[in-house]
Amino acid sequence: MSLLMIIVVLLGISSLGGIYRLILGPSMTDRVIGLDLLFAIAIIYCLIAAWISERTVYLDVAIGIALTGFVATLAWSNFIQLQSRRQPGSSS
Amino acid sequence: MTIISGLLLMISIIVMLIASTGILRLPNALARQHAATKAATLSVSLFILGLLIQVLNAGWGSEWLLRLGALLLILLITLPLAAHALGRSAVIEKTTKKEKSL
Numbered sequence: 001m002s003l004l005m006i007i008v009v010l011l012g013i014s015s016l017g018g019i020y021r022l023i024l025g026p027s028m029t030d031r032v033i034g035l036d037l038l039f040a041i042a043i044i045y046c047l048i049a050a051w052i053s054e055r056t057v058y059l060d061v062a063i064g065i066a067l068t069g070f071v072a073t074l075a076w077s078n079f080i081q082l083q084s085r086r087q088p089g090s091s092s
Numbered sequence: 093m094t095i096i097s098g099l100l101l102m103i104s105i106i107v108m109l110i111a112s113t114g115i116l117r118l119p120n121a122l123a124r125q126h127a128a129t130k131a132a133t134l135s136v137s138l139f140i141l142g143l144l145i146q147v148l149n150a151g152w153g154s155e156w157l158l159r160l161g162a163l164l165l166i167l168l169i170t171l172p173l174a175a176h177a178l179g180r181s182a183v184i185e186k187t188t189k190k191e192k193s194l
Binding site for chain 1: 098101104105108111113115116121124132135136139140155160162163166167170171174180182184185188
């Protein structure tokens, strides 16, 4: 159980980088990159919850988070590409 | 068997810490994408492998094996696609900004 506590604390430390890059990234792509890292950390947290409580419901939650993160990242990157192509002067 | 599982879990968490350091310290959006997505894919895959060894050791039935295998397959298909889309958007945004500054 102490190994799991160490893993949870280290994951919390490594999610601080994603939160920092999500809040004040210089460009729009940096925020999407931080969101992608936070989705990966959320999947690992769901696996830890499934391991501790010994229920398979959290694995279904992890599959749903994986699919939602994939669709969100793809939609945001397509939005950034369309915005940068249509308005080459006012993209931020 | 449990020692191998704990070793895989610790390697996975160390790789995730390296990804977080790279996303904080690298100077460019494309370099940050390179650091974040590949390391996150390796980290989640190693964690699923460690949990799989733990499930096989404890003998928790075939529901766990089916769902963990489906999750590993979905992640190995979708995460490189997301990385490719992020790289495209980073390159296009950078070239657009350079034209604007000129």
